[in-house]
Amino acid sequence: MIVTVTANPSLDRTIVxxxxxxxxxxxxxxxxREDAGGKGINVARVLAAAGASALAVLPLAEGDPYGTVLTAERLAARTVPVAGHCRANVTITDPAGVTTKLNLPGEMPSADELTALQNAVVETAEGARWVVLAGSLPPGVPDDFYAQVITAVRERWGAAAPRMAVDASGPALAAVVARAHPDLIKPNDDELAELTGVSLDAADADVDALTDANDLAQAAARLGRALVPAKVGAALITLGGRGAVLVTPDGAYAAVPPPTRVRSTVGAGDSSLAGYLLAESRGADPAACLVSSIRHGAAAASLPGTMAPRPGDLPTADIAVAHL
Incomplete structure (x- = not known):
């Protein structure tokens, strides 16, 4: 089973x-269209669509309209009672796939609500293969909340603790990398640059501008190696339409997606992470995990709103993997 955690869920309204x-x-x-959103929810949705066992953990107030939308999806979830309602996000997409997002901050949870959420994650982590901590933190939540959750899970379950994946940005990502040594992080190129303090242009001194996908992949791999394995177990670095890079202790791999008609980029990174987790949980090697990640990300980009790609939506064209 894969457990996902969405600390700051959102009711996503997509306007085309x-x-x-x-x-x-x-x-x-x-x-x-209207979807129950949030990175952890998106990941769980893709996993469930592929037939994997997934459980979404999230805070949810009684009577929150978000709950009605989530229930309609029949996604397995454990909700933690809170007072405040989920935030709403608005996404505007044009025919060319250009996406404009307006994200509200969400309600500030109380200390007791935050403790209850952490305890729920620790309990549901029993027997799981992965716990995925994904998305932004609500206002007022400490930057190191994800690090605290990872520590609590590992202290409770010891050698039987699940692997911990983090898809976050800014101070939350920096704190978890500095303190908790997650097994996997999934930054995009901008988040990686912010985390390391080095732009991708500066990471590749041999080029003036990183317009070529291979140049960008090489630069991302250089920055990833500065983190793996010293700070994190592995890094899945998504580069939008120019593919992704996977850095592991044994090497770095890069691949680009097949040509895709982009309808909405919302949730594409979440689907990429889900694709990686699906393959890894089935025993695939790193190259195959990267291919699965790219197929799922491309499929998500080809769908409207935050629709979860199903196996039949995945592109079937060959995807070549380069060992960097």
Whole structure:
């Protein structure tokens, strides 16, 4: 089983335009949809669609409209009672796949609510292969909350503790890397640069501008090696349409997705992480895990809103993996 944790869930409203967004103008929308969002929820949704055992842990108030949407999806979840309602995020997508997002901060949880969430994660971690800590933290939550959760899980379950994956950014990612040695992190290129304090351009002194996918992959691998294995067990670095890089203690691997008609990039990174976890849980080697990650990320980008790609949505074209 894979447990996902969404500390700051969001009710995602996606608006699809039939023309480019015009700030300050009045535009008609072509369609709209509403999804139970949040990175951990997105990961669990993809896992469940592939037939994997997944359990989503999240805070949820009684009567919150988010609960109605989540229940309709029939996603296995453990909810922790809180007073505040989930935030709402708005995504606007145009025909070219250009995405504009407006994310609200969410409610500030009480100390007791935060403790209850951590305790729920520790309990559900029993027997799991992975625990995935994903997404932003609510206002007022300490930057090291994910690090605290990892420590609590490992102290409770010892040698039987699950592997810990983190998909976060900014101070939350920096704190968990500095204090908790997660088994996997999944930054994108901007998050990796912020984490290491080195831009990808500076990581590759041989090029003036990293416009080539191979140059970008080489630079990402250099920064990843500075973290693996000293600070993290492995790093899955997503590069958008230019692919992804997987850095492990045994080597670094890179691949690019097949041509994809992008409809919405929302949730593509979450799907990439889910694709990696699916393959890893089935015993795949690092190269195969990276291919699975890229297939799922590309499939998510080809779907509207935060729709979870199903096995039939995955691109079937060959994906070559380079050993960097």
């Amino acid at each position: 335009l039939d023309a480019p967004l015009q700030p300050g103008a009045v535009q008609a929308a072509a369609s709209t």
